[in-house]
Amino acid sequence: MDGDRAAELERLGIVWDTADHGFETNLAAARAYHRLHGTLAAPRGAAILDVQVGQRLTNVRRPGGLGKDPVRAKRRAPALAAIDADWNPAMLGWTVDWQRHYAYLAQLLDEGARLTAVAPGITRHGEDIGR
Numbered sequence: 001m002d003g004d005r006a007a008e009l010e011r012l013g014i015v016w017d018t019a020d021h022g023f024e025t026n027l028a029a030a031r032a033y034h035r036l037h038g039t040l041a042a043p044r045g046a047a048i049l050d051v052q053v054g055q056r057l058t059n060v061r062r063p064g065g066l067g068k069d070p071v072r073a074k075r076r077a078p079a080l081a082a083i084d085a086d087w088n089p090a091m092l093g094w095t096v097d098w099q100r101h102y103a104y105l106a107q108l109l110d111e112g113a114r115l116t117a118v119a120p121g122i123t124r125h126g127e128d129i130g131r
Contacts, residue, residue: 015019021068023076025051026051026056026060026079027079027083027096028049028051029048029049029051029053029056030053030056030057030080030087031083032049032053033046033048033050033053034083034084036048037084037100037103037104037125038103038107039084039099039103039104040057040080040083040084040086040087041084041086041089041096041097041099041100041103042054042057042096042100043096043097043100044058054083057087058096060076061087061088061090061096076121080099082094086099086103096125100127101127101129104124104125104127104129105118105124105129107124108122108124108129
């Protein structure tokens with residue numbers, strides 16, 4: 001098949017690699033989640049753009065979650081890091097829940113909140129940041 005024919009098929013929506021296509025779909029959802037929440041430390045039940053983004057991120061954080069092909073996995077990690085450098089908090093030594101609370105606290109402080117005013121009951125995106 002020549003390049004013109006391949007380009008024509010791609011314009012019609014053919015998917016050559018379903019694994020990469022699925023990852024790109026999930027990556028788009030991760031970008032949308034990050035735009036809304038400022039972090040990829042999504043709870044497991046989080047969904048956006050009809051994608052269970054929290055579960056997808058949980059899956060890619062697991063050993064081998066970026067794919068069994070090491071070349072593919074090596075390409076995927078930087079794509080997530082380009083959205084949020086802290087996309088895999090376990091690599092930094094803490095949990096996803098801790099990372100999410102930290103990100104939300106940083107957002108509150110950036111918006112002018114004072115640390116001493118952040119007490120239990122102060123929430124962001126439904127999370128109790130003060131606790």
